[in-house]
Amino acid sequence: MTEPPAPTAAPPGLGQLFMGMLMVALSAFGGGLSAWSQRIIVEQRRWMSNEEFLTGLTVARLFPGPNQINMAVYVGTFFRGLPGALAALAGMLLVPFTLLMAIGLLYFQFHSLPALDRVLAGVVAAAAGMALSMGFKILDEYWKDPMALLLAAVTFVLMTFFHVRLVPLVLVAGPLAMAWYWPRRSQPGPPAGEPR
């Protein structure tokens, strides 16, 4: 059980990156993509250390784009630059996207069938609940920072009640919020203390 921490393996080539991310995507059918990519990339193939992997998660969450997809881009770039990123991305998306396209074609062909529409009405109710939970999921991180809660509340009100669109909202509110949270030498944390 307690294997010694083996040295990291030779850096993967483009084909290996593609196959590795394909394996991650296939293993993660049903969820847990992040856990599976850690298991396969760090533990099984030993391409990178756990620390390097966690750095990747940080970068993937920070920058725009879907987290899982950014993570694949990070792994690919880490070893082979832009070509590696594209190979990893293709491996990650090939099977799920093909499947989704098949689902989509079936949906647009048959969605007017009453039986299917009835089932979908129920599924949609559950999916709406999932969408509603997204904000609450990260609310804890900001609970002790009144300024953050104010920013979030203003953003919510502007979008929901005044129908302000995303792009102008982010372009105006983003720089203002960044100015407020600009790190000050004397005061390294955000004004109301580090989130948790």
Added chain:
Amino acid sequence: MPPLLLAAAAEAASCAPMRLNDLGHLLQVMGTFLGLSLFSLGGGNTLLAEYHHLSVVQYCWLRPAQFADIYALAEAAPGPSSMIVGLLGMGAGWPEGPGWALLSAYGAEIAILLPSTLLMVVACLSWNRLRESPWRVAFERGLGPITLGILFAVGVKILQTADTNAPGVVVSLLVCVLMLRTRISPLWFMAVAGGLGAFGLINR
């Protein structure tokens, strides 16, 4: 039934679909998604309200119920749920036939992923310099609360779009609580709720 018909006619008149019947329009759609790519904060879900606006209100590719369906399908399908953009593109191209729908689907997905991917590559290559930069710290701390507000707005928007009857709304709220309090796979919630829909308990 005349009021219903009138309403339907009014809706059709107010929302003239932008037909994707030539390459120019397809490129226009791709341009729209290219421009949105870098605004996908917080893992991409922040874009959902914007997707709704584009596909239901502005371009009329989808009816509101179809948007809700597509969101649910993208959540239920394995893989990153941000692939919903592929389904939006498919909806846009569907009137021209399945072949064009697939082309439009791939075009939309590539467009939404390309800018964020290129930025991510640059970020990875220069991370050692970025890591300690005040820009990174300010970006992370400043955009977080805005992302939080957007995600709440997106949740409300999807709930409105789902537009189910009272039992449906109760199920939505219950699923929201269960998502936060348990680690049960959301696929179970969708399966059970789909069953409730099949028996007519949830409808819209």
